[in-house]
Amino acid sequence: MKVTKKALLLDGYVDEPACFGVPPYISPYVRYAFGVLESHGFETRYLTADQWRITCQREAVAEADIITVISGLTVPGRYRGGSPLTLSELKDLCGLPRKGSLFLGGPIRHGYTLKGGSKALDLVLDGVDCLCTRDPEAALDHFLKTGELRPEKTRTYEKIRRWAQLGAKVVKAHPFYPWLVAELELSRGCDRKGGRCSFCSEGAFSTYEERPVTDIAEETKALADSGVTAFRFGRCSNILSYGGTDTLCGIRPEPSKIKELYAAVRGACPDLEVLHTDNCNPLTIAAFPDESLGTLEEICRWNTEGDVLSLGIESLDPKVRKLNNLKVDAETALRVVRLINVAGGHRKRKRGLPTALPGLNFLAGLAGEDKGSFEANRLFLKRLVEENLTVRRINIRQAMIFPRTPLARLSKENPSKAGKKAFMKWKNWVREEIDPIMLKRVAPTGTVIKRVRIEERQGRLCFGRPLGSYPLLVGIITSTEPECEVIDVVVTDHGSRSVTGIPCPVDINRCGFEEIEALPGIGKARARRIIQARPFACYQDLAAILDEPGVLDGISELLAFR
Template identity: 55%
Template sequence: MPLGLIIDGYVDEPACFGVPPYISPYVRYCAGVFMSHGFEVIYLTVDQIRQEKADHLIRSAEVTVVIAGLTVPGRYRGGSPMTLKELKGLSEIPRRGAMIVGGPIGSGYALKGGDAALDVSKILDVDCIATGDPEAVLDLWIRTKEMTHDAKRDYGTLAKWAEAGAQVVKMHPMYPLIIAELELSRGCDRTDGRCSFCVEGLKAREERSPDSVAAEVRCLAIAGVKAFRFGRCANVLTYGGTLTPKGWMPSPDGLRSLYSSVRSAAPDIKVLHMDNGNPKTIATFPDKSFEALKVIASYNTPGDTISLGLESLHPQVVLQNNLKVFFDQALEAVRIVNLAGGTRPFQNSMPSLLPGLNFLIGLPGENKETINENRRFLEKLLSEGLSVRRINIRRPMTFKSTPLGAVDSSAMKGIRDRDYKAFKDWVRSEVDPVMFSRVAPEGTIIRDVICEERLGNLIFGRPLGSYPPLLGITSSTLKEGDTTDVTVTGAGPRSLSGIPWPLDINNCSQQELQGIPGIGKARAMRLILNRPIAGLEQFKAVLDDPGLADKVAKFFSFPSDEGAI
């Protein structure tokens, strides 16, 4: 049986994410191609081969596929994307078989915002850099031994690969604590041109059927996946929509068909989230968008985020870069999302669906007023009491295939580095804590938090989901890799603080007790010295502060369960 090797270097692009705990469609579809042709498949992540070299596998494989590349920069906790140096090193390992490199790397290589992407064709010693679909390139090579770098597939062809390749998730080092990125469509749905920096607009728009998506989800669920995100889609709101003279109009019925099909395919689902939504769609079709958002909020799981690409709200920057919305349109979009998705589906849960905001600094047309306008917008959200799940501020990567790639770099330096940093610092210190406290106030319960890193008495973790919150959990017993429910005790600039939920009143540690607002060292010791505590009434008596006892009882479980939520 021939060997097919897949090396996952991780991907991050506007409409697809594949850094752990996410597993991207690219690697699953390539696995499906291998399996459909009778290959033995070995899947490794770049973090695995950093620990144990895979040279012998590359030498012996009939074909090696490397998936890599970033077209948007980010900060990652679950893994480190493959660098160009690492990719070049892999390409130079002697091999008897072919090597195909695919993913966003086909558009060029850049590692951080503000960088111009490098053309890797003269750097890598590979048989093919796929500028089309790597799974289609792979299939054609296996069938004909011809390398066609721009080979494409359609959704009819994709179905069997998507379903067969689902099994590869079991080889992921974080399995089963992974989230499967799902493809709904390709290309941008804008009918008025594309943003100056975006590579997604280069692709023709096409859409998968709900039945096809559900069939893949069913196979992934059988393989053990319980967390999913509609991430490979430029605008989830217009899935199944109608083209009008004003653009693509949302179809609540189309979204209902999609979400209900996926729910039926994976009845034990724990996470169902989305990613991208176009704020202009919401501003142009407010009523239909509200209905569509309500449909999403009725089928998803709490803590979902619709990522709105505002980029800049400075009018001349919007015009010069063909961005999506102006100030008032963006404000209306945030209001509508809050109205449709801001409720909490369960007691003390995260809200159903809230906006995430993306800002870009480093676009043509910027000047000192650009940041002032963006800041004024965020101040307006604060004053109106609106909630935002996350605010992402970055510099764009520039690719030759985009309009921005043809602009002289001097035209993108209207904002000084220190002003860019000052704006980010202001958002992190003045805006984020307020938004965190609105989204996840004290007492919010966040389920299935995966512990990742210990620092002293704190262990940091995140749940699976779309832009999951980072939690610093006060606990001396939790270990890296453990999963726990957490109740929020406070908010900081970049993370939430919390304790395991519910705390066993008779077995929790002093540090955990002191992690609860209002319980200091003296009260914690008093509770410990008076154990066992039989129930809420004894708890109140020991604490000697009925008001505080009523407030903090929600954090505990008692033998009689009187105080548990």
């Protein structure tokens, strides 16, 4: 009788400059590892960190012939969809009785830390048979073929082609399925000429290489066949470089290659709902503005609304920029934001979200920083407001310091002297003065956000998000919608970092007092009048009982009369 080989694949979640894998995202790491196990005939149990935390399935560890854990963060973050595996949880796992070898891989190879502003620990864990220092899928495959532990093994794009297709089916085991975004790999390594930024781990081990369009499309089809309809080109350090031409000034964008990529992915998933990207190197736009504009226009022609192009600004203090080899100065950053607004600031549908906007990444705790360093950032953001430019998000983090990055040395020679108080003052200023302005520009009152999944309830409010790259957090005023339902929401108000809305279309004859009160221009008194006078047969009947009949004209087509 044939004996079934059993494997355990634990998704501890990943977050690094060019890859994200916290729910609802599922990373390439776990899909490739699952594909390797499939290729060797294993029956694989897939668990996320949150599932493991709740159930701690010891029997899965004890029964497994091989255990693979994917984990690690190299950028700090706060996550609504899940909590990454902690070091203590890893230690507990390693101490459980087992018969199989344990492989640990992912960004954790750089070291361990969960928060910004801290130095990462070099990882030493008793009980780990193979701490993969390069590609976990390659080390795993080599072991299953030869029985030899080679943590430094690497893979090629030719090699992962089959693993990526076989691994697509793991999505069905994810607790969020089918509400998932598949992070797609386009390239790896840093495309930048002249060295990398001091803090970045992306170029620490890999030279820049690109994956063929045909392979990306084949994996997309396999994922689509498994029920995935949302994708992001997140495993990529710079979307503009993909398919470009190498020059002395950097990789020059080629719009036709981006068109080929997007067309292939759309063709591979006819039911596609989300197609977003992530990283965009502002240096590329500065060096090749015309080619970049053409490429951005192609992205905006093929993507779905609400896309975000993340720009690594980090710090605009000239001395910090020079010491840490950062990408752009304030004037260059301003030109880049202008160009992306030109290419992506339009809306593909009435009341929709902008097609693609910049996201700004700022980083504190860099070498040479002092209390005055944040002033250059503040002046830059004020100029964006004054010029009526829009950014989707402003991400403010504290650096994680990893041993093999230049920042590990620089932070000893020129430590940051800014202090926590100055950092928090700068961050709070952005949250209070800039974020609310940008949020109103991104999603003005009357914007309809499609397919928002309700995630939790807090009193009369539900909170949810659509699928996508850095999706808006939506507070939904409703007393009737159950958790986990997916609904459309019309924006009625704005907070500092979230919008407030009500289910759309708005059923005037059935919805509650709170929903009617939230309509723009209504308030408590008019809401009571509407409740007392309903039902209404049409909008004209509703307008007739209001003291200001035209108050709802701006959203009249969003109202239903059933």
